[in-house]
Structures are given as structure tokens and as C-alpha cells.
Amino acid sequence: MKILVAVKRVVDPYVKVRVKADGTGVEKQNVKMSMNPFDEIAMEQAIRLLEQKIATEVIAVTIGSDASQETLRQALALGANRAILVKTDNDLCSLNIAKILQKIAVDEQPDLILMGKQAIDGDNNQTPQMLAALLNWPQATFISELNIDGRSIKTTREIDGGLETLEMTLPAVISVDLRLNEPRYASLPNIMKAKSKPLSVLDLETLGLDLKKHIEILAVTAPPTRSGGIKVDSVEELLKKLKEEAKVL
Amino acid sequence: MSTLVIVEHDNQQMHAATRNTFAAALQLDKNPVLLVVGYDCQKVAQQAAAMAGVHAVWLVDNPCYAHQLAENVSELVVSMASSFSAILAPASTFGKNLLPRVAAKLDVTQVSDVSRIIDHNSFEHPIYAGNAIETVRVLDPIKVLTIRTTAFDAINETQSPCSIDQIDKPIEEKNTHFIKHELSRSERPDLSSAKIVVSGGRGLQSAEKFKLIEELADALGAAVGASRAAVDAGFVPNDFQVGQTGKVVAPALYIAVGISGAIQHLAGMKDSKVIVAINKDAEAPIFQIATYGLVGDLFELIPKMIKQIKEN
Numbered sequence: 001m002k003i004l005v006a007v008k009r010v011v012d013p014y015v016k017v018r019v020k021a022d023g024t025g026v027e028k029q030n031v032k033m034s035m036n037p038f039d040e041i042a043m044e045q046a047i048r049l050l051e052q053k054i055a056t057e058v059i060a061v062t063i064g065s066d067a068s069q070e071t072l073r074q075a076l077a078l079g080a081n082r083a084i085l086v087k088t089d090n091d092l093c094s095l096n097i098a099k100i101l102q103k104i105a106v107d108e109q110p111d112l113i114l115m116g117k118q119a120i121d122g123d124n125n126q127t128p129q130m131l132a133a134l135l136n137w138p139q140a141t142f143i144s145e146l147n148i149d150g151r152s153i154k155t156t157r158e159i160d161g162g163l164e165t166l167e168m169t170l171p172a173v174i175s176v177d178l179r180l181n182e183p184r185y186a187s188l189p190n191i192m193k194a195k196s197k198p199l200s201v202l203d204l205e206t207l208g209l210d211l212k213k214h215i216e217i218l219a220v221t222a223p224p225t226r227s228g229g230i231k232v233d234s235v236e237e238l239l240k241k242l243k244e245e246a247k248v249l
Numbered sequence: 250m251s252t253l254v255i256v257e258h259d260n261q262q263m264h265a266a267t268r269n270t271f272a273a274a275l276q277l278d279k280n281p282v283l284l285v286v287g288y289d290c291q292k293v294a295q296q297a298a299a300m301a302g303v304h305a306v307w308l309v310d311n312p313c314y315a316h317q318l319a320e321n322v323s324e325l326v327v328s329m330a331s332s333f334s335a336i337l338a339p340a341s342t343f344g345k346n347l348l349p350r351v352a353a354k355l356d357v358t359q360v361s362d363v364s365r366i367i368d369h370n371s372f373e374h375p376i377y378a379g380n381a382i383e384t385v386r387v388l389d390p391i392k393v394l395t396i397r398t399t400a401f402d403a404i405n406e407t408q409s410p411c412s413i414d415q416i417d418k419p420i421e422e423k424n425t426h427f428i429k430h431e432l433s434r435s436e437r438p439d440l441s442s443a444k445i446v447v448s449g450g451r452g453l454q455s456a457e458k459f460k461l462i463e464e465l466a467d468a469l470g471a472a473v474g475a476s477r478a479a480v481d482a483g484f485v486p487n488d489f490q491v492g493q494t495g496k497v498v499a500p501a502l503y504i505a506v507g508i509s510g511a512i513q514h515l516a517g518m519k520d521s522k523v524i525v526a527i528n529k530d531a532e533a534p535i536f537q538i539a540t541y542g543l544v545g546d547l548f549e550l551i552p553k554m555i556k557q558i559k560e561n
Binding site: 011013014016017019026093094095098117118120121122123124125126127128129130131132133134137138139141142144154157158159160161162163164165166167168169172177178179213214215216217218219220221222223226227228229230231232233234235236238239241242246248249 | 259318319320323341342343345346347348349350351352353354356357358359360361362371375376377378379380381382383384385386387388389424425426427428429430431432433441445469477480481486487488493494496501502512513519522523525531536537538539540541542543544550553554557558561
């Protein structure tokens with residue numbers, strides 16, 4: 001089975017982002033970047049399937065500028081067999097990202113596409129569902145458990161009220177949640193090995209896709225700041241404040 | 250501007266999130282259509298029809314929609330889409346699962362977690378775990394939006410029910426099958442819409458000791474939440490998680506106990522009206538946003554608090 005894993009380079013989750021003064025976005029100059037944490041989990045799942053001999057090949061794919069090659073090298077160091085960068089310097093909306101991934105999926109014919117449930121920058125939680133729609137494949141979103149039996153998969157999803165289990169046939173698109181697994185770290189020898197693994201770079205323009213503009217970003221602003229209040233000394237004082245000052249009890 | 254609101258429900262009960270989503274829809278359209286898709290869900294359609302301001306409810310009741318799979322429900326919604334210029338659902342796991350699939354089939358974009366409607370084309374929504382607010386203009390003819398329910402006041406008033414239009418349009422899904430649900434049962438208020446939320450974090454140390462949070466919540470009639478650390482450590486199920494990747498809450502009172510206040514947790518609760526932090530680490534980031542902070546050992550403070558609440 002061939003697995004495609006889509007990964008994204010994002011601002012590191014532990015960085016406190018700053019909104020640019022001109023309202024065009026957040027500051028990304030000299031800011032630490034990493035692989036989107038949800039994508040690390042998707043990659044880990046693919047590698048485990050490779051180790052269990054359920055998968056025969058794992059391909060990491062990303063869309064972005066040349067700097068995204070770093071993210072792909074990380075995927076290769078974790079165990080992906082090869083990687084594809086669709087190169088573009090433009091910021092694309094989820095639908096256009098999904099259309100590019102659809103094209104890669106049609107060319108590569110994977111049996112399974114694994115993705116993070118959301119990227120921690122845009123927080124959209126859209127691309128996997130959109131990709132499944134475009135391919136007309138079943139979707140399992142926000143999964144925390146995955147069992148594969150031939151062409152059939154059984155998967156547990158994290159939903160608002162608890163958990164839901166679905167069964168579907170391959171090919172399918174799956175988006176992973178935090179509790180699916182604990183991603184490994186790449187070892188130094190694997191990082192060295194990853195340097196010689198194949199990484200192909202495709203120019204977005206050469207893919208022959210007709211990507212429309214669907215959305216215009218008018219402004220990015222900082223949210224209203226919330227400052228700390230006061231410290232109280234005792235439970236009595238706290239309850240008194242909640243009752244008499246804040247009037248929430 | 251005609252607007253379709255997809256009603257979230259479990260075939261028995263309309264989910265509270267629909268009340269907030271309908272409030273958002275009213276900002277776009279005086280007369281939104283509410284769509285109830287499910288099986289044996291007439292009751293839900295009646296609840297929708299009795300919500301103040303509702304003029305039109307469409308009911309599609311068929312066994313093929315019993316589990317509201319994104320695969321066939323999206324096909325159904327797409328088949329109806331041509332008469333609408335906006336399609337809304339709550340930004341819950343239900344809405345997030347369904348609407349991007351609808352949008353892609355319509356070849357339009359989707360805006361997630363809309364927190365403010367500026368006009369028929371422009372919307373605000375939080376990005377970067379709520380550390381930035383993005384204003385977008387949608388250029389597509391149909392706006393597909395998931396609504397951040399805590400940003401819109403729920404319509405709780407009732408009216409004498411409007412009429413319900415039954416539509417018969419089954420779409421069978423062959424490749425995806427529902428196997429089971431394992432739902433957390435609770436007598437407590439629903440986390441997303443509770444007035445008071447008491448959340449516990451890693452500081453609770455064990456599932457056993459986490460019961461202290463539940464006791465405090467019960468004393469206050471509050472819902473119980475948790476940080477990711479508490480969920481990962483197995484103190485509580487995942488659907489208790491508050492944060493960027495869990496639920497977003499904005500209660501009148503949020504009490505964070507033994508929670509340090511990581512960016513990802515703050516994303517889910519920093520719009521609460523009053524925030525109380527109880528933590529033994531005076532330097533914990535949670536104190537930077539807490540209205541009232543109490544530094545000390547939660548295992549001493551919380552039982553004291555429960556006792557005093559019960560005495561009053």
C-alpha cells in the first residue's frame with residue numbers, strides 16, 4: 001500500500017506570534033519554524049504502517065517556498081521514502097491546496113492519504129475534507145485510532161460527545177488528531193541518511209492547474225489584550241470577590 | 250441573501266450550538282432556512298420550528314442519514330445549494346467534518362470559526378490559536394461558514410412552531426459505514442454552553458484526584474473541562490479538552506485549577522468573562538490573564554472552596 005502524507009511548515013507551536021504593525025499578517029522573519037504538530041502525527045502513523053509492512057511506500061508532500069524543503073527532509077529523516085515539494089511563493093487557500101494535492105494524488109495513486117486535522121497557523125481544519133470531496137473518496141477526520149485490514153479500515157474519531165467508529169474502504173483520506181500516537185524524534189544517522197533520499201521539486205505553474213482566487217485577506221489584527229487582574233490571599237476572599245465584585249456566583 | 254443553516258442534532262435533541270448558529274444566520278438573512286437531516290428526527294425539526302424567528306424548516310428524514318455521514322449529507326446539501334448564497338453550521342466537530350466537503354464540491358472556499366460577520370462577504374475569524382484575528386473577504390458566490398458559537402448569543406426564546414417541509418431525497422453511502430458511538434454521559438451542563446466551567450490540568454496528578462474538580466463543578470452547577478495534559482495523562486476523556494484543538498468556551502466564569510496556561514489552552518478560554526486561576530506556581534502564565542489569582546496548593550484550597558460554597 002502506498003501512503004501519501006501531506007505536511008506543512010508553520011511557525012513553531014511554542015512561539016508567541018506577533019501581528020505585523022501594517023496588518024498584513026504575522027511576523028515570520030527570524031521566527032522558528034517547524035513541521036505542523038498534527039502532520040508529525042500523520043507521518044508517525046505512516047511510518048508505523050511501513051514498519052508493520054502494511055505500507056510499502058510513504059511519500060511526503062508539501063506546498064510552499066524552497067524553505068519547505070527543510071520540512072520534507074525532516075519527514076524523510078523520520079522514515080518517509082521520498083518527498084515532493086510543489087513550489088510556490090504564494091499563500092494559497094485550503095481549496096487550492098486541496099486541488100494541488102488532488103493532482104498529486106491522481107499522479108501518484110496512493111491508497112491512503114494521511115494529514116493533520118488542522119494546521120496551527122490558519123486553524124482552518126479544511127484541507128483533508130476538501131481533498132476527500134475532490135477525489136470523491138471517503139473521509140475519516142480527527143482520528144485517534146486506525147486499524148487496517150486489507151482494503152478495509154476501521155477508525156475511531158474524536159467527536160464532541162466522545163468517540164465514533166467508522167469503517168470505510170480504501171482509497172480514503174484521513175485526518176489525524178493529537179491522541180493517535182506519540183511521534184518519534186529523528187535520529188542523527190537517519191537525518192544524515194535523509195539527505196540522500198529523493199526529493200523532487202515541481203513548480204506549481206507546471207502542474208497545469210487552474211487555481212482561482214477565492215478569498216482576499218483584508219487585515220490581520222491583534223486580538224484585544226486581556227491583562228491580569230489581582231491576586232487574592234484566600235478562598236474566602238476569592239468567593240467574596242466572585243459574588244460581590246464580579247457577580248458571577 | 251438566502252441562508253441555509255444545518256441543524257446539529259442526535260436525532261432526538263437539537264444541539265444548543267444551532268441556537269448560536271441561527272443567531273449568526275439572522276445577521277445575513279431575515280429568513281434563514283433550517284435544514285434537519287437525520288433519521289427518525291421529527292422531534293428535532295419541531296424543536297427547530299419552535300425557535301423564535303424561524304420561518305422555514307426543511308426535514309430530510311431517511312435511514313441513510315441516521316449517522317449523518319459527511320459523505321452523503323454533503324451530497325444532499327450540495328444538491329440544495331443553488332438556492333442559497335450562504336450555508337452555515339456550527340464550528341463543532343460535526344460542522345468541521347461536513348462543511349469543507351460541501352464547499353469543495355461547490356468549488357468555493359470555506360471560512361472556519363467565524364467570530365464576526367461584517368457584511369455579506371466579509372468575516373472575521375481567529376488564527377494562530379486566537380493570537381491574531383483575520384478579516385477575509387470571500388469572492389465566491391456562495392459563502393460556506395462554520396460559526397464560532399461562543400461569539401454569537403444563542404436564540405433561546407420560543408415561538409409557536411412554523412410549518413415543516415418534508416423533503417424525500419435519499420443518498421446511499423456505500424464506502425463508509427457507521428460502527429458505533431462511545432459517548433461520555435454526564436448530568437452536568439454542556440461544556441460549550443455552560444455559564445460556569447471548572448477545568449483541571451496536570452496539577453491534579455491522577456484520575457482519582459481529578460474527582461476534586463468534578464466535586465467543585467457540582468457544587469457550582471458547572472461543566473467540567475480539562476487541559477490537554479490532563480487528557481493525555483488519562484484523567485478525563487478527550488471531549489473534556491478546552492483549547493485550540495479541543496472545545497472553545499466563553500463562560501461567565503472559568504476556573505482553571507492546576508493549569509499553567511499554555512498558548513494552546515488559552516486559545517480555548519481566553520474570551521471567558523471572568524477567569525480564576527488556582528495554581529501553586531506564582532509565575533504560571535495563566536496568572537497573566539486571570540481576573541483573580543490564588544496561589545497555593547489546590548489540594549488544600551479546593552476542598553476548602555467546596556465546603557464554603559456548600560455552606561452558603
